[in-house]
Amino acid sequence: MKKIPLLPKKGISRRSAIWSIAGLTTGVIATPMAFALEKAPEKAPIFALIGDHYHNSEYIRTMLNRDIINGLGIPVKMTDDYTSLNAETLKNYKMLIVHRDGRIFPNGFGPIGGEKGTVVEVAGEKISVVSEPSLKPSTGQMTAWMQPHQGKAVRDFVQNGGSALFFHNVTDVGSSNKDFRDVLGCAYAGHPAIRPFKVKVKRSDHPIMEGITDFIVTDEQHFMYYDKDPKHILMESVNEDGLRHSNNGQDMGTTAPAVWAYEYGKGRICYLEPGHLLTAHWNPMYQKLKQNAVRWLLRQS
Numbered sequence: 296m297k298k299i300p301l302l303p304k305k306g307i308s309r310r311s312a313i314w315s316i317a318g319l320t321t322g323v324i325a326t327p328m329a330f331a332l333e334k335a336p337e338k339a340p341i342f343a344l345i346g347d348h349y350h351n352s353e354y355i356r357t358m359l360n361r362d363i364i365n366g367l368g369i370p371v372k373m374t375d376d377y378t379s380l381n382a383e384t385l386k387n388y389k390m391l392i393v394h395r396d397g398r399i400f401p402n403g404f405g406p407i408g409g410e411k412g413t414v415v416e417v418a419g420e421k422i423s424v425v426s427e428p429s430l431k432p433s434t435g436q437m438t439a440w441m442q443p444h445q446g447k448a449v450r451d452f453v454q455n456g457g458s459a460l461f462f463h464n465v466t467d468v469g470s471s472n473k474d475f476r477d478v479l480g481c482a483y484a485g486h487p488a489i490r491p492f493k494v495k496v497k498r499s500d501h502p503i504m505e506g507i508t509d510f511i512v513t514d515e516q517h518f519m520y521y522d523k524d525p526k527h528i529l530m531e532s533v534n535e536d537g538l539r540h541s542n543n544g545q546d547m548g549t550t551a552p553a554v555w556a557y558e559y560g561k562g563r564i565c566y567l568e569p570g571h572l573l574t575a576h577w578n579p580m581y582q583k584l585k586q587n588a589v590r591w592l593l594r595q596s
Contacts, residue, residue: 339370340593342384343392346375348404350464350571355394358576362585369589377440382448390458390592391449394570397439397468397483405435439471446474453478454560458592463570466519478559479566480527481519481552485542492516493533494553494569494581501529502596503556503565503587510580515571516540518547523557530554532568554584556591563592 343359346352352375359371371392377399385391407413408430414421424430453459459478466483469476476482491513498504507530516532518540532553540547553568565588569575576582590596 339372340389341369341371341392341589342388342390343371343373343394344375344377344380345373345392345394347395347398347464348400350395354573354576355462355570358573359392362576362582363589366582367586367589369593377445380441380445380448382444382451385448385452385457388457390460390589391452392460392462393465393468394462395468396464397441397471398437399440400435400437402433403435406433407435408432439468441468441472441475443472443474446472450474450478453562453564456561458563458594459565460588460592461564461566463515463517463568465566466517469519476522478564480523480555480557480564481521481566484518484520484545484547484551485540486515486517487538487540489513489515489571490534490536490538493535495531495533496529497531498526498529501556502591503554503584504529505587505596507580507584507587510578512569512575512578512581513572514569514575516551517568518542518551521552521555523555527555527557528552529556556588563594565592 341363345355345359352373356373359373363369364371372388375395377395405415407424408426413424413430415424416422449459461479464483465479466481469479469482491511493509493511495509496504496507499507516534521528530553532551534549537549539549540551551568552566554566556563556565567581567585567588569578569581576585587596
C-alpha cells in the first residue's frame with residue numbers, strides 16, 4: 296500500500312475565507328474548547344469525544360442533544376478532553392462516538408510573535424496583533440493527539456463487544472494511529488472546499504438503511520483511503536457536477552465512501568461522513584440515518 300502522509304497541513308487562507316460564512320450560519324468558527332465532561336446520568340451508555348480546532352464542540356453537542364439524547368431518549372456523556380479517552384473510561388460504556396479530527400496545536404494555531412510581529416486574517420481582513428510586552432515566537436506547530444494506548448483502548452473496546460460511531464473528520468485520526476485505523480477502516484485523504492454533493496444509496500439491505508433514500512447536503516466532501524471489504528459500504532458521496540478531488544497528486548475522482556458499517560470482533564462500528572456544518576447534520580434523511588445507526592450499534596434493531 297502506498298505510504299500515506301500523516302496529518303497533511305490544512306491551508307489557513309482557504310479556511311479563513313469560509314469561516315465568516317460558516318460561523319454566521321452554523322457556529323463552527325473554531326474557539327477554545329469550553330467544557331470537559333458534561334453531566335449525564337451515571338449509567339449513560341454512550342461516551343462521546345467531540346470538537347477540535349476546526350469543529351467547535353458546541354454545534355456537535357447541539358446535534359447530539361437533538362438527534363440522540365432527545366430524539367432517541369438515550370443519554371450521552373460528552374467531552375472535548377481527548378486525554379480522557381482510555382481503557383478505564385471506556386469500560387463504563389456500551390458505545391463510543393468520535394466527532395473530531397486527529398490534530399492539536401499545543402502552542403496555538405499559526406505562527407505568532409517575534410520581532411516582525413504577527414498579522415492575522417479575520418473575515419478576509421488582515422489585522423496586526425499588538426502586544427506589550429511582545430509575544431514569544433511560536434510556529435503553531437501541529438501534532439497528533441492520539442497516543443498508542445488510546446488507539447489500543449478503542450480497538451480492545453470494540454473487539455470485546457463495544458460499539459463505535461465515527462463521524463466526518465475522524466478519518467484524520469486514522470492517519471496517525473494504526474490500531475484506531477484498523478477499527479475505523481480508513482485514513483484521511485483530504486477534501487475540497489465546501490460544496491453540495493449527493494449521499495447516494497449503494498446498499499439498502501442493512502438495518503441502518505431502513506427507510507433511507509438519497510439526499511443532498513452542502514458540506515465538506517471527505518475522501519479517504521478505505522481499507523475494508525467494499526461490501527460494507529452502504530452509501531457513497533458523489534459530486535454530480537463532476538468536480539474532482541486530488542490528494543498529494545493522486546486523483547481521487549468525484550466519489551468516495553460515505554457510510555459503512557461492519558462487525559469488528561464481538562463489536563460493531565459505523566462511519567458517517569457528513570458533519571462539517573450543522574445544516575448538514577439537520578438534513579432530515581441524515582437525522583434518520585444517524586438514529587438508525589445508533590439503534591443498530593446498541594443492538595436495538
